Amino acid sequence: MMPFAGLIFDLDGTLIDTAPDFIRALTLQLQRHQRPLPASELIRCDISDGSAGIVSRAFAIDPDHPQFAALRSEFLEIYYHHLAVDTAPFAGIAELLAECQTRGIPWSIATNKPWRYTEPVLQALGLLSTACAVVCPDHVSATKPDPEPVLLACQKMGIAPSEAIMIGDHRRDIESGQRAGARTIAAGWGYLRPGEQAADWRADATVHCSTQLQPLLFGL
Incomplete structure (x- = not known):
């Protein structure tokens, strides 16, 4: 005690x-871009690093990449509309x-x-x-x-x-x-x-x- x-x-x-809804949002985004989804275990590890870590791994780009900011904003907007589906x-x-x-x-x-x-x-x-x-x-x-x-x-x-x-x-x-x-x-x-x-x-x-x-x- x-x-x-x-x-x-x-x-x-x-x-x-919150991992299930982060994974849901990333799945929807990657489907738009016709990219494969990383293993769920890897996505969970990136959640502590926020959206930057998740997007970096999923698209294999660094934050200084010219498309990074737009992809991160897109991910966050998708997440915003799915942030309390399976989170518990x-x-x-x-x-x-x-x-x-x-x-x-x-x-x-x-x-x-x-x-x-x-x-x-x-x-x-x-x-x-x-x-x-x-x-x-x-x-x-x-x-x-x-x-x-x-x-x-x-x-x-x-x-x-x-x-x-x-x-x-x-x-x-x-x-x-x-x-x-x-x-x-x-x-x-x-x-x-x-x-x-x-x-x-x-x-x-x-x-x-x-x-x-x-x-x-x-x-x-």
């Missing part, structure tokens, strides 16, 4: 599984959030996903009204791994960073939490690359299955 006064979650790959919280997350509500413990989100895409997916999942705060790149001057998103989430929850736990599936989530002075949990169930070990991020704890998070936090 880890005592805390508030939780901060990364979004994609930690709180919710990871197993055990709904129960964890319900336990937080029962205990009066606030939780928030610190994500590098822009508000334009974050707000509608959280609204569709019924999470927007229950989160104490949602911090997107639109709300800060520097994104993770900078500590600013975590510090802002703590401020909105009314707690000190030392009372918070930052949970994320990427090294930058852990670094952001550590630099803010929060404790951290590495989400090993998220979008890690092949061979990547969440334990290498030196978080305070590493959890490999989302259903193990609630027992760790509450000893249930």
